[in-house]
Amino acid sequence: MKRFNSIQNIGDIVVDFPKAAELFKELKIDFCCGGNRPLAIALKEQKLDEEKVMAKLNELYEVQQVNHNNSDRDWNEATIGELVKHIVDTHHAYLWSELPKMSEYVTKILRVHGENHPELLKVHKLFHMVKMELEEHLVKEETNQYPAIYRYLETKDKVDLIKAVKIIAELEAEHTAAGDILKELRLVTNDYLVPDDACRSYDLTYLKLVEMESDIFQHIHLENNILFPKLEALTNK
Numbered sequence: 001m002k003r004f005n006s007i008q009n010i011g012d013i014v015v016d017f018p019k020a021a022e023l024f025k026e027l028k029i030d031f032c033c034g035g036n037r038p039l040a041i042a043l044k045e046q047k048l049d050e051e052k053v054m055a056k057l058n059e060l061y062e063v064q065q066v067n068h069n070n071s072d073r074d075w076n077e078a079t080i081g082e083l084v085k086h087i088v089d090t091h092h093a094y095l096w097s098e099l100p101k102m103s104e105y106v107t108k109i110l111r112v113h114g115e116n117h118p119e120l121l122k123v124h125k126l127f128h129m130v131k132m133e134l135e136e137h138l139v140k141e142e143t144n145q146y147p148a149i150y151r152y153l154e155t156k157d158k159v160d161l162i163k164a165v166k167i168i169a170e171l172e173a174e175h176t177a178a179g180d181i182l183k184e185l186r187l188v189t190n191d192y193l194v195p196d197d198a199c200r201s202y203d204l205t206y207l208k209l210v211e212m213e214s215d216i217f218q219h220i221h222l223e224n225n226i227l228f229p230k231l232e233a234l235t236n237k
């Protein structure tokens with residue numbers, strides 16, 4: 001019996017099998033902001049062969065089961081406190097440290113190559129849009145939602161849980177907005193294709209943008225598909 005089928009939601013598949021994220025990234029299937037819909041719909045949109053993709057996905061899963069060497073932590077099994085700590089220590093720390101450095105790179109390649117590569121103007125604009133939006137978003141989570149979660153875990157006061165749940169819709173909308181800018185960045189850079197006359201900084205900037213995209217997708221996945229549903233489930237108890 002196969003583990004996955006195409007009527008399952010994309011996000012649920014990644015929750016169950018985190019390694020699926022790698023395949024979805026490769027196929028440009030949005031598993032974080034667009035995770036809340038059946039895989040079959042995304043496959044149709046991307047004009048992908050459903051049978052082949054499902055076979056590949058199930059094969060990857062079987063290989064992992066055989067190898068038993070999955071060092072990736074299953075965050076669905078973690079406690080809410082562990083999950084929030086991991087998100088802050090890994091993904092928020094990454095963005096706080098990398099975004100300012102990347103701003104310098106993006107500006108530098110615009111200055112050096114903007115004349116011959118006008119798309120760099122668009123890259124500069126989009127990057128700084130997503131940088132600003134993400135910084136405000138991180139602040140909102142770190143000063144509003146996460147402290148409310150920690151307070152709730154300590155005192156079990158429902159007021160704090162309600163505060164943490166009430167803001168989910170707003171945070172999810174911001175995730176979608178950031179995801180949309182990342183998709184546009186991918187489009188204007190032709191999938192981060194570096195031109196022949198590029199210098200090392202150009203290469204490095206595009207590599208860093210790809211790394212940032214991957215980190216943000218994982219970050220949004222952990223919040224949209226694991227943290228937020230866990231919080232919502234608690235309100236029903």
Ligand SMILES: [Fe+2]
Nearest residue numbers: 087141219223
């Ligand atoms: Fe976050």
Ligand SMILES: [Fe+2]
Nearest residue numbers: 141171175223
């Ligand atoms: Fe977030």
